[in-house]
Amino acid sequence: MKLVPDTSVIVDGRFLEFLQSEEVEEIIIPEAIISEVEHQANRGMSIGFSALSDLKKIREVCEQRGINLVFCGSRPEEWQIRRAREGEIDNIIRECASQSGATLVTGDSVQRHIAEIKGIPVIYLEQKKIVKMRIEDFFTSETMSVHIKADVGAFAKRGKPGEFKLVRIRESISPEEVEEIAYDIVERARRDERSFIEMDMKGATVVQLREYRIAITRAPFSDAMEITAVRPIVKLALEDYNISEKLRRRIEERAEGILVSGSPGAGKSTFVQAIAEYYASLNKIVKTMEKPRDLILKDEITQYTALEGSMEKTGDILLLVRPDYTIFDEMRTTSDFKVFTDLRLAGVGMVGVVHATRAIDALQRFIGRVELGVIPQIVDTIIHIEKGSIAQVLTLRYTVKVPSGMHEEDLARPVIEVRDIEEEKLLYEVYSFGEQIVVVPVKEEEKGIYKLAARGIEEEMRKLFPGLRVKARVVSDNRAKIYVPSPAISSVIGKRGKRIADIEELLGISLDVEPLGSERASVERIEVEVEMKKKTIRLHVGEHLAHSKVSVFADTHRLFDVTVSREGYINLRKSTANGKKVMEALRKGEIIYVVPL
Template identity: 45%
Template sequence: MKTKIVLDTSIIIDGEISKKIDNNELTENHEIIIPRAVIDELQSQACKQKEHGIIGLIELKKIREKSLEKKINVSYIGEKPTLSEIRLAKNGRIDSIISDIAKNENATLFTADYIQHIVADATGISSVHKITEISESYNIENYFDEKSMSVHLIEGIEPLAKKGTPGNFSLEKISNEKLDKNILIKIINFLFSVKNNKKISNVEIAFEGCYVLMYKNFRIVITQPPISNKIEITAVRPLKKLSLNDYNINDNLIKRISNEAEGILIAGPPGSGKSTFASSIAEYYVLNNKLVKTLESPRDLQVPESVVQYGSFKNGYERVADLLLLVRPDFTIFDEVRKIKDFELFADLRLTGIGMIGVIHAGKALDAIQRFIGKIELGMIPHVIDTVIFIHEGKIGNIYELNLTVKVPSGMTEQD
């Protein structure tokens, strides 16, 4: 009697089955069962230009061809999933269909998905969890040295790195060897790999053609078609962690941050060191026995362990903001304030009495204030923002204090 094995989507994409056939781990004494739901899921992904869908379909072709050579029986079982079932694939619907087939066929489920493996064990289905180990040679850390701020890996281009310090850096080639698609895919696979039954990266943002990950202290952005015309991986690493003392701040500013400022804007152009300064303020407040939280997506601020970092929920912070009112922080760092709803939320939280520190892109300190005009009422701005700190090239530039002043219009007297 032949040993039946059922393949799920993950093990096919992983490419493990064709290797097992080549190594004679699967022979004519085995029967390979491929659920139709798997084929339809891979086809759906491929039609959306998702790389995994195309890889999976190519692997299916390899399995069929190699099985013919080794006289291994391959059968296709199950109904085609409905459109709603394909849409619910992320919620485990397709996985459930595959598990049911394995149970009904009294077969062993082969999967590279650890959760699918646990569910199978919990429901009494025989399963084998196997995932190909990704070599450490594809670890993106290998492209960094002690001077690297960020690394830029683009398909068909030599790897590039920005080296130096905020405001004083240069873009340099790391190697003269151009990156091909296969190398970039292996780097991506490494970032999505599992170690000790735990994913090595946290997915902060995901939509079709784009991922934003946190791997250790690296913020990594991955884009691919249809978002971009080719694969690009950008990895950013904080060079060092600073405290407020490292900025040579005078006593007046320390006093203001400690006792007076409760609506702070940290402004500056991209890469100027705003987030690093925000992290140093968070550390300062923690050392002074303040309860600090952050609102950020991705969650990449380097803050003390006691600071809980909140991310967006369903592409927004509204529900998370409701939670902040319940946990009652003394200060919340909002990195970064950019969308119209972000400005409204920053103002709403500040007016409830929570101390707010907002990180905002701006070419000048006054531009940061200007960006609030039109989003909230003009007369409310001084009640929301009391201090603007402009960061340039990693250093504190201008500091502004905001106050509401009522005065007689020019050309008129008090009697008028």
Template identity: 50%
Template sequence: MYRLEPIPAYVPDTSVVIEGLVSRLVKEGRIRGKILIHRAVISELENQANQGKATGFSGLEELKRLRELAEEGLIDIEIVGQRPSPSDIRYAHLGAIDALIRDYAYENGATLITADRVQALVAEATGVSVIYIPPRREEKLKIESMFDETTMSIHLKEGVPPRAKKGTPGEWLLVDLDSKPLNREEVESIAKEIIEVAKRRPDGFIEIDRRGSTIIQLGKYRIVITRPPLSEGWEITVVRPVKKLRLEDYKLPSKLMRRLEERAEGILIAGAPGMGKTTFAQALAEYYASKGKIVKTIESPRDMVLPPTITQYSKTYADVGELHDILLLSRPDYTVFDELRTDEDFKLYIDLRLAGIGMIGVVHATSPIDAIQRFIRRVDIGMLPSIIDTVIFIHRGRVEKVYGLRMTVKLPTGLREADLARPVVEVRDVLTDELEYEIYTFGEQTVVVPVKQVATLGYEEKLKRIIERLIPGAEVEIRDNMVILNVPRIAAKTLMKKMKRLKKLEDKYGITIRVNMVG
């Protein structure tokens, strides 16, 4: 008599379904027999897809592929188990769904397939037969072939040819990688490949997965995927740092280097998008770490490429209170906060700085003074120099301007009454020590005054008074560097006598005086 061997049965959990690993094992011939799909897996994928999460759609596509393989006769598929209860779904993140799947495999003598290390360890500990599929690093993505050494980012959108931004920050060109527009299926396929690999690789993180958008950090690539209903079509943006720079590569003036080493503890790195702020922040973080400082970062997503000595925290996976507690208790010398955006971000920066932690904040701004103004409505101006002492403005990948802040009590520039003296925050150019802005309260308003313009106005008033004393009765009008002098005809003799004095005023102040005889 012949004895029939039992058909092997496999129970995949959600992790391997989302990552598309079961169909790969079947195609490679590593498993044959019966695939038991637990209803808990289907419910969890349906729940994620209803929330618009890419992982849900990816998992449902994998179930579709398995059904096609069953139709080819490679495997049998059976839907098994009970639907999870609402409480099971609610506590899925605590392992409730995993436990349902694991228990079913144990009770029916099936082999569990998982890509979750914890799930595999628990299965082994409880006597469940398990196939654990560890992450693979060697996988090459389709998007990687679209990059060369000059590519900053690639932009893929349905109905549009694939494009790449090539060059350096502030000096780049947008070029087509192909003349043929991408269709929706091609963009979706690339997106699903990215998501599956990000779930498997240890250097991959799905930072944010919302209805309509997914943000992924995969090695050195920062990837943003948008889809309907958020965008009108599928779109993928992949950004990669073109060059990793050290602080020495910026060739900073020695005066600024001394400030960074000795004084700067509340640093703002400002600039327009794409100008190289994060690259500079990364170089500064590595510089402080090389000096024996404890450095940590707060990022969303984690896209800085830093040595293992620097711990990188994701704002996506922790609330502000948790990050606040962690950083206060661990007491780093410097914390790099990449991209201050919300009120909560600014509040965390301010609280940590006032607690004595050195802070390096990255903020979008079109000018260095704009970066300071982002803080003015959030803090009393008397605290500004304690929170921000150095503002570094980056333009086209270079340090274009450096400001320092300090508090003093004085009469603001342009005011004359001595009793108007008040606390003033001076904003000075660090390299020249030239005063450029003053910040103070006037009535109930906080004002930011460009000192050069105020000084020019004072100079105009002074010049006007000098000319009026020289030629009584004359009307003086000043337009830029032109002084228009309207002199009555009866004062013509006085004017002739004062022409040499007027000429000296032109030379002294670099102006042109035009005389009109009137009356």
């Protein structure tokens, strides 16, 4: 019997196993198969190396059993390689079988039917099951991920999201063993209907093998062959999270643009799985966009990946499908954020997953990619996950106002307010400042309205006490401190406190009277790092004060006022008056610090 195998039965070992039980006179290998396998191996694709390994084993069997091994045909043309997906290579293999009077052996059902239509004898091999050293053997019930590297060994992360430890589970592992494990992974992913080869590029292969997300790397991409496998060990429902009734109502009724943020391994994917299944339980149509598809979800939730390698094309399909909610797992590139934006503006409820160490950092991923005024229409809720739990929830609101810390009415502009959902406390403001979009932390004592109120109190005090030096600071909605020269305190308070009581009634706020000068002890003092350069001095203040106006102090005396750069530092030329003041203070050994204005 003459046999012509095609690529489908070579790459997964089915043809090799078939040879063990059949009497074969001659095996004919089309040059098209050799060309295809060589091309895949040269690109560093795992499937190519698997096929090379099996071709060598086929030759060994032929030599042992005296089977004639020949090659037929010629290498395919470039246009045939480009159209391999349309069946050009398969057609070359069928022609080889037909011209040789041999039987075609295939595991591809389409190839089988075409051969039968053309009258070519064909043997169809069902998918086979093999038992080898498998990636699952390295996992225990508490193992989150396994990291295998040739000649180094195998390590496992054990524990739960945010609380795990890295342990060595194999002292050494040979390149051959690693290759065998990779071979098994790729084979099973090709056969299993619930597994996928998500990406196969030169030096890197990404596989979703059931619940295992696996990355296989080899030279030249990595210095040695390596396998990293990740598996979710916890599956929770939304009820398992300690969420408030306010957050639950928001997720169910109002939130339609949710960002779930957290550092790698914090438990983001586990949480979005819970949200996806919660929405499905409310009779909503839920889809996912994942690359790779590694969320473990009910069968009712369809999981999409990048269509022809493009999430934009997946988004186009979803615009036609129009689900109620879409889970976009792991947004990284600008195109991902644009797809999220397009779907959200089209009316689809979106839940996006992003890597971020703070909740506000997730919002910053949109800045520069999307117009500022559109962001609140896209994102209304940010849920930050740490150690498998909800650490912070922020909400967004768009308004027009004078940003906190500014005083002039004509400085009003569109501002995105970022608030804590539980306390409704204003934490950040996002607005345009010159040509930049800035994210400014807001402290309660520095709120713009407080500063405006303090100015009003100072004006009223000067009307009541002409010529009085006075400084006011509002510390809460119903209390303020006023600072006057020590000799004037008794006059301001009055006999038995009657005058200050009248002033409090007039202003509608409780007042504490303190000596002028003591207000410096109650404001934030930030010591700075001084960096000396050839012609300049750089004072490192911190990015949290970027674009803020501060007073620079040396010990107890103020040197000057200045605005901090967007990078969080103050640059001074040594030859300027301010530079000389700092130089002199440093020469005297005085401590340099700043106080926000």
